[in-house]
Amino acid sequence: MKDIVQAFNGTLKWSLLVAIILVVMSCGWRLRGSVELPSQMKKINLIQLAEAREFYKRLKRTLQYGGAEVVETKVGADISLTITQVESESKSAAVDSVGRTVAKEISMTLIFNLQDNQGISLAEQDEVRTSRIFRYNPDNVLGMEREESRVVSGLTDEMVAALISRIKNIITRQDLQGQPSAD
Helix, strand or coil, rough: HHHHHHHHHHHHHHHHHHHHHHHHCCCCCCCCCCCCCHHHHEEEEEEHHHHHHHHHHHHHHHHHHHCCCECCCCCCCCEEEEEEEEEEEEEEEECCCCCCEEEEEEEEEEEEEEEEECCCEEEEEEEEEEEEEEECCCCCCHHHHHHHHHHHHHHHHHHHHHHHHHHHHHHHHHHHHHHHCCC
C-alpha cells in the first residue's frame, strides 16, 4: 500500500508541474529579455555608437535571446541598424515649498536608421522615447543616486524593448506594402 501512495504522490507532483507549465506558457509569459523576432530580423548588423555601450550590450543580448545573430558587417545581414544618438535627460518634476526637488523625471531618446539587406532605407532618423518620474528625497542624496541609477537601468531595458517593437512594426509595414494586391 505504501508503494502505491508514493507512486501516486510522484505522479501527482509531475502532473501538477506539467499543468503549471502549460498554464504559464498559454498565457504568453516569457523569460524577461526574450522577444519573438520576425524572420527578417534573424541576422542583424548593429553599428555601434561609442557613447551608448550599455545600451548596445543590452540590445545585442536581447536580440540574441530572441534568436537573432548579430553580425559584424552588412554583408549577409537581413537588416542593418545604426543608432545615431542616445540621449538621457534628468530634470526636476516637482519641488517642495522651499524649492527643493521632490520628484525627478528621467527621459531617454534614441534616434536610429534602419536599412534592409539591399541598403534601402526602411526608417531614417526615426526616434524612440521613454521617460519615468520618481520620488526624490533631497535629504538622502546617496540613496537617490542609487535609485536614479536603477531608474536609468529600467529605462534602458524599456528603450531596448521599444526599439525592437518599432523595428518589428517597420518590417511588418514594409512586408504589407510589398505584397501584391488581391484583385
